[in-house]
Amino acid sequence: MVKLKCPVCDKGNLRKGKIAEAMFGVSLGAFPALICSKCGESFTDEETTRKIQAAAKKKGIWGLGMKTKVTKAGNSLAVRVPKAIADFMDLKQGQEAYIHPEKDKLVIEK
Ligand SMILES: [Zn+2]
Numbered sequence: 001m002v003k004l005k006c007p008v009c010d011k012g013n014l015r016k017g018k019i020a021e022a023m024f025g026v027s028l029g030a031f032p033a034l035i036c037s038k039c040g041e042s043f044t045d046e047e048t049t050r051k052i053q054a055a056a057k058k059k060g061i062w063g064l065g066m067k068t069k070v071t072k073a074g075n076s077l078a079v080r081v082p083k084a085i086a087d088f089m090d091l092k093q094g095q096e097a098y099i100h101p102e103k104d105k106l107v108i109e110k
Contacts, residue, residue, distance in 0.1 A: 012038025021052050024064055028055040
């Protein structure tokens with residue numbers, strides 16, 4: 001078998017294995033991948049990538065990550081929550097939510 005060098009760290013070799021895929025905290029199952037023995041980076045082929053997309057679409061979470069604009073609301077800033085995300089989280093107008101930073105992320109918990 002030809003040894004494949006990892007294109008990320010350039011030190012490890014790629015080995016066949018399985019990776020557990022998740023998107024937005026929702027598990028999509030285990031998929032075959034090539035995994036680097038050094039840095040742990042994993043690579044999936046086109047067919048597997050398509051299968052992961054199909055699993056995400058089936059669970060209704062495909063495309064939930066999207067751009068939004070930060071606007072001004074009085075002295076505060078407001079972030080528009082797109083309908084698809086509000087529906088996915090079952091977030092309603094007037095509902096209380098907990099907001100906190102996580103490094104460069106903004107987390108909103110219902
Ligand atoms: Zn590597």
